[in-house]
Amino acid sequence: MVTIKELTREEYWLPGNSSCPGCPAALGLRMLGKALEGKFVLVVPASCTTVIQGIYPATPSRVPLLNIAFAASASAASGLRAALRIRGLKVPVVVWAGDGGTADIGLQALSGAAERNEDILYICYDNEAYQNTGIQRSGATPYGAWTTTTPLGKREHKKDVPMIVAAHGVPYVATASIAYPLDFVEKVRKAASKSGFRYIHLHAPCPVGWRFPPSKTVEVGRLAVETGMWILYEIEDGVLRLTGRSRVLLDPSKRKPIEEYLRAQGRFSHLDERDVEELKRYVEARWRELKKLLEERGGCLR
Amino acid sequence: MSGLPVTAIATPRRGAAGRTGLWRVERPVIDHSRCIKCLLCWLYCPEGAVVRHEDNSVEIDYDYCKGCGICANECPVRAITVVAERE
Amino acid sequence: MSRLVISGNEAVALGVKLSRVQVVAAYPITPQTAIVEKIAEYVEKGELRAEFIRVESEHSAMAACIGAAAGGARAFTATSSQGLLYMSEMVFWAGGARLPIVMAVVTRALAPPWSIWCDHNDALSQRDSGWVQLWAESVQEVLDMTIQAFRVAEDEEVLLPVMVCLDGFILSHAYEPADIPEQSAVDSFLPEKKPAPYWLDPSKPAAYCTIAAPDTYMEFRYEMYRAMKNAERVIKEVDEEWCRLTGRSYGGLVDCYRCDDAEVAILLCGAWAGDAKEAVDILRRKGVKAGVVRLRATRPFPTEDLRAVVEGMDALAVVDRSLSPGLPSILWSEVRAALYDSVKRVYVKGFIAGLGGRDVTPGDFIRIVHSTLEGFRRGEPGEVEWIGLRGGESGHH
Numbered sequence: 001m002v003t004i005k006e007l008t009r010e011e012y013w014l015p016g017n018s019s020c021p022g023c024p025a026a027l028g029l030r031m032l033g034k035a036l037e038g039k040f041v042l043v044v045p046a047s048c049t050t051v052i053q054g055i056y057p058a059t060p061s062r063v064p065l066l067n068i069a070f071a072a073s074a075s076a077a078s079g080l081r082a083a084l085r086i087r088g089l090k091v092p093v094v095v096w097a098g099d100g101g102t103a104d105i106g107l108q109a110l111s112g113a114a115e116r117n118e119d120i121l122y123i124c125y126d127n128e129a130y131q132n133t134g135i136q137r138s139g140a141t142p143y144g145a146w147t148t149t150t151p152l153g154k155r156e157h158k159k160d161v162p163m164i165v166a167a168h169g170v171p172y173v174a175t176a177s178i179a180y181p182l183d184f185v186e187k188v189r190k191a192a193s194k195s196g197f198r199y200i201h202l203h204a205p206c207p208v209g210w211r212f213p214p215s216k217t218v219e220v221g222r223l224a225v226e227t228g229m230w231i232l233y234e235i236e237d238g239v240l241r242l243t244g245r246s247r248v249l250l251d252p253s254k255r256k257p258i259e260e261y262l263r264a265q266g267r268f269s270h271l272d273e274r275d276v277e278e279l280k281r282y283v284e285a286r287w288r289e290l291k292k293l294l295e296e297r298g299g300c301l302r
Numbered sequence: 303m304s305g306l307p308v309t310a311i312a313t314p315r316r317g318a319a320g321r322t323g324l325w326r327v328e329r330p331v332i333d334h335s336r337c338i339k340c341l342l343c344w345l346y347c348p349e350g351a352v353v354r355h356e357d358n359s360v361e362i363d364y365d366y367c368k369g370c371g372i373c374a375n376e377c378p379v380r381a382i383t384v385v386a387e388r389e
Numbered sequence: 390m391s392r393l394v395i396s397g398n399e400a401v402a403l404g405v406k407l408s409r410v411q412v413v414a415a416y417p418i419t420p421q422t423a424i425v426e427k428i429a430e431y432v433e434k435g436e437l438r439a440e441f442i443r444v445e446s447e448h449s450a451m452a453a454c455i456g457a458a459a460g461g462a463r464a465f466t467a468t469s470s471q472g473l474l475y476m477s478e479m480v481f482w483a484g485g486a487r488l489p490i491v492m493a494v495v496t497r498a499l500a501p502p503w504s505i506w507c508d509h510n511d512a513l514s515q516r517d518s519g520w521v522q523l524w525a526e527s528v529q530e531v532l533d534m535t536i537q538a539f540r541v542a543e544d545e546e547v548l549l550p551v552m553v554c555l556d557g558f559i560l561s562h563a564y565e566p567a568d569i570p571e572q573s574a575v576d577s578f579l580p581e582k583k584p585a586p587y588w589l590d591p592s593k594p595a596a597y598c599t600i601a602a603p604d605t606y607m608e609f610r611y612e613m614y615r616a617m618k619n620a621e622r623v624i625k626e627v628d629e630e631w632c633r634l635t636g637r638s639y640g641g642l643v644d645c646y647r648c649d650d651a652e653v654a655i656l657l658c659g660a661w662a663g664d665a666k667e668a669v670d671i672l673r674r675k676g677v678k679a680g681v682v683r684l685r686a687t688r689p690f691p692t693e694d695l696r697a698v699v700e701g702m703d704a705l706a707v708v709d710r711s712l713s714p715g716l717p718s719i720l721w722s723e724v725r726a727a728l729y730d731s732v733k734r735v736y737v738k739g740f741i742a743g744l745g746g747r748d749v750t751p752g753d754f755i756r757i758v759h760s761t762l763e764g765f766r767r768g769e770p771g772e773v774e775w776i777g778l779r780g781g782e783s784g785h786h
Contacts (some may be wrong), residue, residue: 015366016317022370027348054318056310059596075449076456082440083460112445215371
């Protein structure tokens with residue numbers, strides 16, 4: 001287990017950047033920097049991080065960073081990896097993309113890179129909407145959530161990208177949450193120690209887009225996990241296991257009611273009973289699937 | 303010649319977006335007598351504006367702290383309070 | 390040096406091999422596919438020590454080349470038509486990022502209607518992307534131009550990506566004998582790729598291609614514009630140096646055929662210059678002082694060279710294998726703009742021909758020259774005429 005105290009005091013994502021107060025992406029970038037102690041290169045598609053990293057000539061990034069167009073991060077990282085390999089450099093190439101750049105417009109490049117088993121670490125920080133352009137629905141927006149393009153609430157469930165990536169048979173897939181930074185750091189380090197295509201899906205509650213006070217970013221993230229709305233797991237070589245807080249939540253009685261998570265956010269304030277029931281049904285079904293997978297097949301996906 | 307690099311290549315700097323402490327409307331204040339040096343405020347600060355000293359004592363960097371209040375919300379011993387920012 | 394009968398596509402692949410390209414990322418599309426296949430073969434056999442990324446799309450092909458070039462590698466891709474349009478976002482990105490990538494564009498018509506045949510609208514649609522655009526006439530020139538393209542792209546005064554445009558099927562699938570330069574000769578001409586001073590060095594933290602606010606964006610664009618001006622000189626220097634090495638020169642930005650005393654010339658780019666030259670030979674035998682002005686570069690547009698070449702001519706026939714609906718054709722308007730400030734403005738008439746692979750013969754070029762001279766003598770406006778249109782233009786009104 002990683003402990004707080006052993007994390008480096010060094011900051012690789014410097015303060016005084018243009019992230020919003022309480023921004024989960026900025027927190028995630030800080031943790032990523034500490035996890036790998038600055039020894040990696042970043043590829044960033046269009047996203048909030050394009051803005052957070054600042055305007056020429058200054059950036060908070062203390063790691064080399066290549067910006068790239070929205071749909072192109074996994075493929076640009078593939079090319080960068082190839083070039084660094086030629087130069088004999090083993091430094092990890094890490095994609096840091098939002099859910100729009102991952103679940104939607106970048107999914108083709110992501111799938112291509114995963115299928116080719118490119119030697120890159122792809123991290124999706126999932127704030128569950130196009131927050132940078134002002135809170136529009138993405139494929140990763142959950143059922144019922146208000147966004148500016150779903151003013152009455154989204155009618156479809158969240159696209160399950162980590163499982164889509166896992167279906168490519170890549171060496172490592174994990175989910176993480178900004179509320180559990182040490183779990184995230186551990187997963188980043190484990191991923192970095194492997195080669196081939198590695199994927200981490202980081203749940204990242206956005207105060208602006210989800211309509212909660214900026215002081216609650218971590219609390220909301222924690223509630224997502226504790227209510228079972230977001231599940232922490234990792235899949236190593238095709239075998240899934242629950243991790244961290246989620247390990248004890250297979251038993252439904254251990255999970256907090258999802259209303260606690262929904263009530264904490266303005267984006268769900270309009271939900272009626274039927275919507276809440278639908279979300280409950282969805283969450284229960286996901287857990288049942290996982291339980292079956294773990295108990296009947298030892299977590300073996302294929 | 304404009305004296306710029308061939309394309310926009312930015313270099314690392316604290317305060318790349320300026321003194322973001324000026325954005326603050328509320329200010330977190332640490333009561334050091336209650337602090338147990340658990341470092342959770344340092345861990346969870348999205349900005350990296352909680353300074354962690356060698357002895358694991360902490361201090362807020364008000365130049366850059368945006369006043370989100372996560373530190374106060376997460377402090378297990380309520381050693382951080384949020385007060386209104388004055389002029 | 391050896392002499393082999395090869396196709397245009399094989400010439401590209403051979404040029405890539407001789408240039409010791411380090412990263413290739415490409416996606417197949419007719420009529421470019423043979424390039425990708427040949428390079429895959431070179432890589433698999435160990436004849437080319439390169440990373441070959443078999444991407445899932447053209448958008449990713451260019452993105453991977455951008456990543457590779459940003460990481461300091463010599464990168465190459467090839468595409469055509471829809472593929473070029475699909476990667477267009479990344480084409481502009483490569484230009485703005487100032488990355489010396491080389492791409493073969495095997496020119497092909499755009500859909501719909503579907504057409505796999507030759508047309509220049511694909512490449513010309515990217516003319517404002519910040520890429521140098523070169524056009525070959527023969528298989529030999531394709532080979533030479535591919536190697537030269539890396540020298541131009543990587544020149545520190547240029548640092549821009551370069552397109553090598555070759556006509557789909559007409560060049561890509563045409564077999565011609567070509568002199569293959571020795572590897573050692575190419576190595577002396579094109580030294581091993583050194584990372585540009587700004588490559589993404591893992592030991593030097595910096596953020597590449599960040600946001601530029603209105604106070605700097607224009608200056609970055611100006612730098613790109615200036616680099617393209619520099620490319621005019623560099624393309625000529627590289628052509629001269631290649632000539633010293635191989636004995637072959639193509640004339641830099643503009644290839645002139647029987648232009649010295651010409652009163653009228655056909656201006657175009659691409660492989661059909663060969664048919665135009667044949668037409669000129671026939672016209673000359675009949676006493677018409679005609680020539681061919683073949684643009685080897687459409688970006689940078691050779692404004693000054695063009696003015697010098699056409700000085701003293703009465704009339705110019707600009708033949709476009711592309712269309713800009715509403716303009717109506719690309720080279721025609723660019724040539725007219727370039728010549729507007731000439732002391733004695735030459736008469737310029739435009740022609741649209743050969744779209745979607747429609748055959749254009751030396752006989753068509755002879756008619757084009759006569760139509761141009763007629764328009765000049767009658768003092769008609771040099772508007773654009775469609776060549777070989779079924780039923781003629783009036784039949785389609």
